Amino acid sequence: MKQTFSRPKTPAWLLAAAIACCPLLFAEAPAGSPAIPRAADGKPDLSGIWQVLNPANWDIQDHQAQPGVPAGQGIVEGNEIPYQPWALAKKKENYEKREQLDTVTAKCYLPGVPRINYLGLPFQIFQDSKVITVLYEYAHANRDIYLSNAEHPKGHIDWWMGDSRGHWEGDTLVADVIDFNDQTWFDHAGNFHSDQLHVVEKYTLADHDHMNYQVTIEDPKVFTRPWNMNVVLYRRTEKNVQLLEYECYAFPLEKYYP
Amino acid sequence: MKKQRIDPLWGQAFRPAAELQPGATPQFFIPGCAGPVWPRWGSRVIRLAAILTALSVCGPVFAQEDQPQPNQRQRRREQVTPAPWPPLRLPDGQPDISGYWDPAIGGTYSLTNPSRGGVGLQDQLGIPRKKNPSRIIDPADGEIPYLPWAREKQKYIAANINEPVKEEFIDPQARCLPDGPIRATFWHTVHILQYPGYVIFNYEGNHPHRIVPLDGRPALGDSIKLWMGDSRGHWEGNTLVIDVRNNNSKSRLSNVGDFASENLHIVERYTFLDGKSMRYEARMDDPAVYTRPWTIASDFHRTHTDPTYEQWEEACHEGERNVDDSLDLSRAATAK
Numbered sequence: 001m002k003q004t005f006s007r008p009k010t011p012a013w014l015l016a017a018a019i020a021c022c023p024l025l026f027a028e029a030p031a032g033s034p035a036i037p038r039a040a041d042g043k044p045d046l047s048g049i050w051q052v053l054n055p056a057n058w059d060i061q062d063h064q065a066q067p068g069v070p071a072g073q074g075i076v077e078g079n080e081i082p083y084q085p086w087a088l089a090k091k092k093e094n095y096e097k098r099e100q101l102d103t104v105t106a107k108c109y110l111p112g113v114p115r116i117n118y119l120g121l122p123f124q125i126f127q128d129s130k131v132i133t134v135l136y137e138y139a140h141a142n143r144d145i146y147l148s149n150a151e152h153p154k155g156h157i158d159w160w161m162g163d164s165r166g167h168w169e170g171d172t173l174v175a176d177v178i179d180f181n182d183q184t185w186f187d188h189a190g191n192f193h194s195d196q197l198h199v200v201e202k203y204t205l206a207d208h209d210h211m212n213y214q215v216t217i218e219d220p221k222v223f224t225r226p227w228n229m230n231v232v233l234y235r236r237t238e239k240n241v242q243l244l245e246y247e248c249y250a251f252p253l254e255k256y257y258p
Numbered sequence: 259m260k261k262q263r264i265d266p267l268w269g270q271a272f273r274p275a276a277e278l279q280p281g282a283t284p285q286f287f288i289p290g291c292a293g294p295v296w297p298r299w300g301s302r303v304i305r306l307a308a309i310l311t312a313l314s315v316c317g318p319v320f321a322q323e324d325q326p327q328p329n330q331r332q333r334r335r336e337q338v339t340p341a342p343w344p345p346l347r348l349p350d351g352q353p354d355i356s357g358y359w360d361p362a363i364g365g366t367y368s369l370t371n372p373s374r375g376g377v378g379l380q381d382q383l384g385i386p387r388k389k390n391p392s393r394i395i396d397p398a399d400g401e402i403p404y405l406p407w408a409r410e411k412q413k414y415i416a417a418n419i420n421e422p423v424k425e426e427f428i429d430p431q432a433r434c435l436p437d438g439p440i441r442a443t444f445w446h447t448v449h450i451l452q453y454p455g456y457v458i459f460n461y462e463g464n465h466p467h468r469i470v471p472l473d474g475r476p477a478l479g480d481s482i483k484l485w486m487g488d489s490r491g492h493w494e495g496n497t498l499v500i501d502v503r504n505n506n507s508k509s510r511l512s513n514v515g516d517f518a519s520e521n522l523h524i525v526e527r528y529t530f531l532d533g534k535s536m537r538y539e540a541r542m543d544d545p546a547v548y549t550r551p552w553t554i555a556s557d558f559h560r561t562h563t564d565p566t567y568e569q570w571e572e573a574c575h576e577g578e579r580n581v582d583d584s585l586d587l588s589r590a591a592t593a594k
Contacts (some may be wrong), residue, residue, distance in 0.1 A: 040349065048452070108574050124469065126453045131450060133458070139575070140436055140466045140486075147565060159571045182577075242477050245484050249575050250508070252437050256425040257435075257508035258517035 036171070036205045041129045044205045049236040049243065051122040056117065059189040060229060061203045069188075075118070077228040081191060084130035087154040087222045095099055102188050103187025108248035112184030113177050113199050114215045118231050124243050132166060132173065137243045145175045154180050158195060173203040186217075209235040270374065343532045346543045350454040352472070353496050355530045358462075358569075359448045361538070366431065366441045367513045369393050370400055371555060378513060382420050393444070396540070396553040401456035402516060403549045421588045432581050434574035436466035436485035438509040439502050439524060440540060440554065447561055457491055457498060464574040470500055478504050483520050485509060494511025498528040507544075519546040534549055534560040 029156060039045040054072055061074040061081065093102055103109035104119075109118040111119055116136055123136040130148040135141075144164040152163050158181040177199040185192050198218040205211050211233040218226040345353035370392040380387055381418030392400030404412060417429040431437060437445055446463030459468040470491040478488045483506035491500040502524040510517045522544040529537045536558040543551040 110573055125260060126451065126456070126458060128453070133460070135458070135460070135467050135469065140464075141466055142460060144568070145570065149568070160573045160576060162570055233314065242471070242478075243469060245436075245486070247436060247485055250433075250485070253425065253433060253435065254506075254508055255426075255429075257430055258510050258519065 006238065007062060020232060021115075035208060039127060039129075043127075043129075044173075045127060046125045046132065046173065046205065046211065047127045047201060049122050049124045050233040050240055051236055052118045052231055053119060053234055054118065054231065055120070056118040056229075057120050057187060058233060060118075060187045060191060060209055061189070063189070071095075075229045075231050077230060080227075082224045082227055084222060084224055087192075091190050091192065094185070094192060098188055098190050101190070102184070102185060103183060105188060107185070108139055110139065111188075112160055112180060112214075113143070113162050113164070114201065114229065115184065115186055116141055116143070116161065117213060117233070121246055122236055122241075122243055132175075135243065138246050139248060140245070145173070151164075152176075152178055156195065160184060171204060173201075175199075175201040175203070177201065192222070193217070193219045196221045206232075209237060211235075283543070284359055321482070345533070348452055348454075350472075352452055352457075352493060353530060354452065355498075355528075355536070356450050356452045357560055358451065358563045359558045361444055361448075361534060361555070361558050363390055364444060364446065366437070366445050366511075369402065369516055371514050378420065379380065393554050393556055394552055395555045397550070403552055405547060408517070412515045412517065415510075419513060419515070421591065423586060423588045423592050425585070428581055428585065429513050431513070432578075434464055434578050435509055437463065437509060438470060438485060438505065438507065438511075439463070439487050439489070439526070440511055440542070441509055442466055442486070443469075443538065443540075444556070448558070457500075460569065463572070465569075465572055477501075480504070487522075487524065495589040496530045498526075498530075500524075500526040500528075502526065511586045517547065518542065518544045521546045554590075 005058045019229075026194055037045040037047075039047075044154070051206075053068040054075065056072060056075045057108070059072060062078050062079055063069075063072050065071040081091075094231055098105075100106060104111045104115070106221050110116070116138065117123070119136075121137040123138075125159040126133045126135070130146075132145040132147065134143045134145070135144075141161065143161050143163040143164055147168075150165050150167060152165055155163075155178065157179040160183065161177040161179060162177040164175045164177045166173055168174070169207050178197070180193070180195055180197045180199075181191065181251065182197075183193045196219050200216040200218075203211055204214075213231045213233050215229045216226050217223070217229070288289070294506050311485045311526065319527050329420070345355060348354050363372045365372060365377075367373050367377045371389050372393050373387070373390060378388065394400045394402060397403055402412075415427065418424070419429065431441070436442070442448075442459070442461040446461065449462055451458040451460060453471050454487050455471060457470040457472065459470070459588035469484050470489040472491050472493070474492070475490070477490060480490070484504050484505055485506055485508065487502040487506075489500050490503050491498055493499070505518065505522040506520055507518040507522050513538070516536065522542065524540050524542055526538070526540045529539075531537060537555070538558055539553055539555040541551055541553050543550070
C-alpha cells in the first residue's frame with residue numbers, strides 16, 4: 001500500500017527570519033572573506049606564507065616607541081607576565097642589558113618558540129597528514145610538528161626550537177612543545193624562561209588569509225601560573241611572493257667569500 | 259629515535275626477514291654496483307662465483323675511503339624488498355621520491371678527489387690515501403675548467419687552509435654558513451619532501467632549505483643573491499630538472515677553495531631510476547670564473563628508510579666555538 005507522508009509546513013516568515021538573523025547557522029565565512037581552505041584529509045589547510053604585523057618581537061607587553069622599536073599593544077593576555085619574585089628581578093636585569101644579552105639581535109641565534117613566529121619575518125607552512133613542516137626566512141630555521149608520532153622522545157633534550165608534537169582538535173592545530181634550552185627569550189625586552197618551558201600552540205584559521213595563533217606558556221621554575229599570548233598571522237598574498245633569506249650571522253663575514 | 263640497522267655499504271635500513279613475502283627470491287647486495295644481483299641458481303658454488311665476478315666488475319669499493327668497519331661487515335645481511343617502480347604518483351602528478359638520499363661518496367673536502375671525514379688532517383700528516391674518482395664528469399679530465407686567475411685563487415686558498423691566518427682561509431662551512439645548493443647536496447644526507455606544486459630540500463647538514471616551486475613562476479630579479487640560490491623546477495618523466503640562479507656562491511664548493519661567482523647558473527637533473535637509486539648531474543655555468551660549463555655528478559641511494567625516522571635539530575652556528583681559536587692559533591704560530 002502506498003504510504004503518503006505529510007511534511008510539517010515551516011511558515012515562510014520563520015524561514016525568512018532565520019536567514020536574516022542568523023547567517024552563522026549556514027557556517028560560511030563572512031561576506032567578502034574567502035572560505036577556509038581544506039586539505040585532502042578534510043583538515044584546514046594551513047599551507048602558505050604567513051607573517052605577523054605587530055612588534056611583539058621587541059616587547060610582548062604594552063610598550064612605547066624607542067629608536068628602531070615601534071610602540072606596541074601587548075600580546076600577553078591581561079598584559080601581566082606572572083613571574084616569581086626572583087624572576088621578575090632577573091627580567092629587569094635582562095632588560096637593562098638587552099643589547100648584549102638578546103642572542104637574537106646580538107648573535108643571530110635561533111629564537112625559540114613562540115618568538116620565531118612573531119619575529120616579524122615570513123615563514124612558509126607545508127602540511128600533510130603526518131607532519132607539518134615550517135620553514136622560516138630567519139637564519140634558515142625550521143620546525144617539524146609531528147602528527148603521526150605523538151610521543152616526545154625520551155628527554156630532557158636541550159634544543160633551541162624544542163620538540164613539537166601536534167594533533168587536530170576540530171579545526172585547530174594544537175602543538176605541544178617541550179625540550180628547550182634556557183638560552184632563548186620571548187622578546188627583545190628580556191622576558192625569559194628555563195629549560196622546563198612547556199609551550200602549547202593553537203593555530204586556527206579565522207578565514208582564508210588570517211590565522212589566530214594562541215600560545216600557553218608554562219614554566220614552574222620561573223612563573224607562578226600558566227599564561228597566554230594571542231597573535232594574528234597574516235597570509236602573504238602578493239603575486240609570486242616567496243621566502244628569501246636573512247642569514248644574519250653571515251653579515252660580518254660575507255666580504256671574505258667566495 | 260628508534261634505532262635501526264643500516265646496511266653498512268648501501269645505507270639502507272634492514273627489514274626483518276619475517277616481513278618478506280613468502281617465496282621471495284633472496285637477493286644479494288653486491289658492494290660497488292647499482293641494484294641487487296639476483297642469483298637464481300641453487301648452487302652455493304655458482305652464487306659465490308657470481309659474487310666474485312660482480313666484485314671484480316663493479317669496482318674496488320673496499321679500497322675507498324669510507325668503507326665500513328670490520329664488525330659491521332660481519333653483520334648478517336638480511337633481505338630487503340625493493341620499492342615498487344614505476345613510482346606512485348602524488349595527487350599533483352609528481353612521482354613520489356620523497357625521503358632521504360645519500361651520494362655514493364659524501365663529503366665536500368674536494369670535488370676532484372671526493373673524500374669523507376678528516377682527510378685534511380690525513381694530508382697534513384702525510385698519510386697516503388687512495389684517490390677517488392673525480393665527481394666532475396665533463397670535461398673528461400675531471401678538473402674544474404678555471405680561468406687562469408681563478409685557478410690561482412683556488413690554489414692560493416688551498417695552500418693556506420691548514421694554517422689559516424686570514425678570515426678568507428677559514429672554510430665557510432666551518433662558520434656554519436649555508437652550503438649552497440651544490441655543496442649541501444654532497445655534505446650530509448639530502449632530505450627531499452614533496453607538496454602540491456613544490457619540491458622541498460631540507461638538508462641534514464645544518465638544515466639549509468631550498469623551496470622549489472614547480473608552477474613555472476618567473477625567476478627572481480638579478481639583484482637578489484641567496485646562499486642557497488633560487489630554484490625553479492619541473493619534471494621530465496622521472497627526472498626532476500631544477501634551474502638555479504641568484505647564487506651568491508659565498509659558501510665555495512669545497513674545503514680546498516673551489517669556488518664560483520655570483521654569476522653562477524646551475525641546471526640540476528635528478529633522475530630517479532627505481533625506488534632506491536638516483537643519478538644526480540648538475541651543469542655549472544659561470545663565464546666569470548670558468549672557461550666553459552662543466553658537470554658534476556654522482557649516484558645516490560636511499561637511506562633512513564625506517565618510516566619512524568625523524569630529522570632532529572642541528573643548531574650549528576649556536577654551537578660553533580672553535581673557528582676564532584684556530585685563527586688565533588695560526589696567527590700566533592706564524593708570528594713566531
